[in-house]
């Protein structure tokens with residue numbers, strides 16, 4: 001079987017981990033920052049020196065294309081080069097660099113495909129500098145309005161528009177990703193499941209739907225020393241009661257449902273004052289929209305009055321489950337089998353550009369294990385062996401989509417390259 005070059009992939013990953021390197025082996029490479037621009041420049045340089053044609057669209061998305069002699073639409077592979085603050089060396093960048101490795105392997109083996117292969121680097125996937133996340137793929141897929149995105153500001157008050165302009169990576173709308181044969185994104189799992197089951201590859205069938213509510217409990221502020229317990233309207237203890245009702249009821253739903261109270265604020269948040277308001281979010285994810293609607297029902301049926309406090313709920317937003325293209329998922333699945341690697345079929349609990357691109361291009365994803373499930377932290381880790389297995393699966397998925405027959409001679413040719 002034709003395989004990617006593990007040594008070269010390791011070297012490229014090591015090279016890119018310098019851009020925004022942090023003290024504890026992680027990276028801070030916020031979108032369109034100095035560090036991101038260095039990584040973009042290097043990506044462009046490597047692609048061009050390999051004879052790829054690099055273009056940039058009006059959202060700063062980069063495309064590096066290995067041409068074919070046909071007029072067929074491209075097979076697109078890639079992910080994002082930006083990171084969160086003190087993120088890891090694998091999130092996003094691994095998808096771009098395994099895509100690069102796949103293209104280099106195809107070139108080394110001198111395989112002529114009937115489809116161009118395009119490596120994509122999506123701008124501002126993380127949303128860590130400019131909200132929201134998935135910004136550029138959101139604009140491409142018509143989920144977000146470009147003008148609104150351009151006005152998004154970072155903490156210094158710099159707009160996305162200004163940062164894009166100054167980066168030198170503001171390209172033309174004509175270069176946007178429109179038609180494509182397929183989009184395949186390799187990514188670290190960012191969760192503990194593959195490691196737990198000791199599997200090499202996650203065959204990703206979709207992205208979980210989710211819903212996010214804000215729940216607000218109103219009581220009355222008063223002096224913490226002078227007000228007898230029986231005469232209080234304490235929103236903190238009332239909200240604790242609401243949270244335990246939620247927990248009890250949510251436990252009755254399917255056990256693969258996930259739910260999180262990730263933000264909680266007490267007002268006025270002073271130790272000598274009984275809080276008059278506690279507001280918290282409840283975010284929940286599941287593949288089955290029926291289960292999500294059961295979660296909504298539980299929230300909406302919460303008592304409106306508890307411990308003399310008033311309870312109100314507000315749905316902040318929701319997102320439907322995305323099911324990836326069955327044929328592309330199958331191409332990933334059989335590639336894993338052909339290579340003799342182990343696999344686990346799974347949904348992605350995290351959001352990815354692929355979920356937006358899937359709305360207009362047949363898409364899927366490939367996951368590789370995350371040690372201890374850690375991600376968005378400096379000690380995020382995936383071994384180079386696991387990374388290269390992922391790259392091999394991406395390679396064969398591309399070849400399958402292009403229906404390219406790879407002969408033994410091709411794989412021998414590959415082995416000769418350093």
Ligand SMILES: [Zn+2]
Pocket residue numbers: 080091092125187
């Ligand atoms: Zn990512």
